[in-house]
Amino acid sequence: MAGDLRDGRIVIIGASLAGLRAAEALREEGFTGSLTVVGDEPHPPYDRPPLSKQVLLGLVAADSTGLPMRRDPDAEWRLGVRATGLDPLGKRVLLADGESVPYDRVLITTGTRARPWPKAEEAALDGVFTLRTREDAGGLAERLAAGPRRVLVIGGGFTGSEIASACRERGLDVTVAERGPAPLVGALGGTLSKLAAVMQRNHGVDLRTGVTVTTLRGDGSGRFSGAELSDGSRVEADVCVVALGAVRNVEWLADSGLAAGPRGIACDAGCRAFNMYGIVTDDIFVAGDVSRFPHPLFGYQMLSLEHWGNAVEQAEVAAHNMVNPGPLRRPHLALPTFWSTQFGLNIKSVGVPTFSDHVVIAQGSLEARRLAMVYGYQGRVTAAVTVDMAKSLDYYRHLIETAAPFPPPPGAADRAIAADIPVPSDVPDPKGLSHGPTVALTGYLPDRRLTVVQPRG
Amino acid sequence: MRTVVDLTHCQGYAQCVFLAPKVFQLHGEEGLLYAPAVPDDQAERVRQAAAACPVQAILLGEEVSVDGR
Numbered sequence: 001m002a003g004d005l006r007d008g009r010i011v012i013i014g015a016s017l018a019g020l021r022a023a024e025a026l027r028e029e030g031f032t033g034s035l036t037v038v039g040d041e042p043h044p045p046y047d048r049p050p051l052s053k054q055v056l057l058g059l060v061a062a063d064s065t066g067l068p069m070r071r072d073p074d075a076e077w078r079l080g081v082r083a084t085g086l087d088p089l090g091k092r093v094l095l096a097d098g099e100s101v102p103y104d105r106v107l108i109t110t111g112t113r114a115r116p117w118p119k120a121e122e123a124a125l126d127g128v129f130t131l132r133t134r135e136d137a138g139g140l141a142e143r144l145a146a147g148p149r150r151v152l153v154i155g156g157g158f159t160g161s162e163i164a165s166a167c168r169e170r171g172l173d174v175t176v177a178e179r180g181p182a183p184l185v186g187a188l189g190g191t192l193s194k195l196a197a198v199m200q201r202n203h204g205v206d207l208r209t210g211v212t213v214t215t216l217r218g219d220g221s222g223r224f225s226g227a228e229l230s231d232g233s234r235v236e237a238d239v240c241v242v243a244l245g246a247v248r249n250v251e252w253l254a255d256s257g258l259a260a261g262p263r264g265i266a267c268d269a270g271c272r273a274f275n276m277y278g279i280v281t282d283d284i285f286v287a288g289d290v291s292r293f294p295h296p297l298f299g300y301q302m303l304s305l306e307h308w309g310n311a312v313e314q315a316e317v318a319a320h321n322m323v324n325p326g327p328l329r330r331p332h333l334a335l336p337t338f339w340s341t342q343f344g345l346n347i348k349s350v351g352v353p354t355f356s357d358h359v360v361i362a363q364g365s366l367e368a369r370r371l372a373m374v375y376g377y378q379g380r381v382t383a384a385v386t387v388d389m390a391k392s393l394d395y396y397r398h399l400i401e402t403a404a405p406f407p408p409p410p411g412a413a414d415r416a417i418a419a420d421i422p423v424p425s426d427v428p429d430p431k432g433l434s435h436g437p438t439v440a441l442t443g444y445l446p447d448r449r450l451t452v453v454q455p456r457g
Numbered sequence: 458m459r460t461v462v463d464l465t466h467c468q469g470y471a472q473c474v475f476l477a478p479k480v481f482q483l484h485g486e487e488g489l490l491y492a493p494a495v496p497d498d499q500a501e502r503v504r505q506a507a508a509a510c511p512v513q514a515i516l517l518g519e520e521v522s523v524d525g526r
Contacts, residue, residue: 061494309465
């Protein structure tokens with residue numbers, strides 16, 4: 001049986017980080033059959049995190065972030081062609097060029113795209129950007145290098161904050177407009193979001209919170225010239241970056257019968273996709289940003305993660321499970337981990353900070369701009385965030401993995417009193433924010449026995 | 458040659474910054490920025506940096522060739 005699984009036809013849909021790592025891992029696991037990787041972008045797999053950092057700072061070119069291969073996956077690369085459908089009965093992937101690719105097993109790693117500005121006419125103004133692809137970053141970096149009067153960033157999530165940081169470092173005036181009470185509040189909760197707000201203002205960002213951008217204005221010749229805000233104020237700017245979070249690339253699966261929706265494609269701990277009746281498939285696998293999977297440390301809630309590390313780890317588990325029989329399969333249990341570099345600070349997180357009710361500062365302090373904050377939920381450690389204290393993070397990872405009590409025991413804190421006084425974690429409802437969460441708890445509702453099918457058209 | 462640093466594992470020891478300062482640089486206390494496309498004259502230094510990384514977070518390799526097979 002195992003011999004059969006190491007042969008046959010595997011198709012990977014999505015040629016970014018998760019797709020590349022899965023292709024490599026399939027060969028490492030001994031897969032000798034035919035491997036096809038389909039990607040809608042015309043480029044070989046490239047790395048996205050540098051696009052909002054090194055590239056916007058002008059340190060490296062947008063087209064220079066191609067990912068290194070760990071090994072040549074000996075795949076047929078179908079790049080620049082979009083997958084338009086999946087026929088799970090005929091076992092074929094349908095492509096935009098009219099062709100279809102047959103498969104024995106398929107891995108979906110189609111990821112996300114930038115959430116566009118909702119008004120298409122305004123989004124089309126020259127000078128209005130989103131930031132997701134190499135082309136987005138190249139175009140935006142060029143505009144920043146040209147020295148615009150002011151840049152308007154809509155959304156104070158990680159991407160928006162990193163863009164604002166790059167602008168300030170380049171000496172550009174920048175306004176950040178965020179509907180929530182502070183930047184990063186959706187990901188890190190109240191206390192650290194206040195630090196993020198202070199850092200932005202100290203670095204000269206014109207931070208506007210509790211407001212939404214209502215209208216993007218053109219100058220009459222199709223160039224962006226400014227925006228109107230919900231508080232009646234107006235921002236004059238030459239460049240606008242829409243950083244409203246990500247949209248999962250699932251529309252192409254609408255007729256596939258899979259459990260694919262705005263929160264991603266639901267799969268089991270072994271990366272096998274569920275169909276819309278909640279029945280697990282055994283030949284359709286999912287990994288990376290487009291997936292939604294249960295995690296035992298977070299109440300078996302389905303998690304949607306937009307994390308580099310998750311794409312890598314989940315791709316490897318999916319690849320392993322695609323070429324191994326049931327009893328040898330592995331669960332994807334890696335702890336969510338991410339990082340962000342902005343305003344001179346290195347922010348790293350492990351666990352799920354939004355799965356929390358209280359926090360304590362266990363090491364360092366807000367005043368020092370150097371700290372480790374521990375998040376707890378119902379008396380258990382569920383996450384930790386460090387600011388310029390990355391070396392401490394593994395310790396807290398261990399506390400989370402072992403379900404250590406919250407507040408953390410003595411030894412975890414260098415400031416005993418602070419660690420004794422938990423404060424509410426103050427995680428807001430994501431509905432009230434401009435920026436989409438990069439970790440979404442997408443719910444586990446055992447009382448909902450109904451499947452609602454709403455076919456398009 | 459291309460490089461990518463697994464920044465979820467990077468702990469800011471900065472050994473790479475000392476060994477290949479033209480490719481790796483610290484941004485603030487421990488944020489690492491790097492040039493993913495390694496210039497040929499830096500390749501040896503980057504190999505040393507990858508070997509010296511205490512958490513082995515630096516990956517080197519060739520970019521995927523689009524011609525494939």
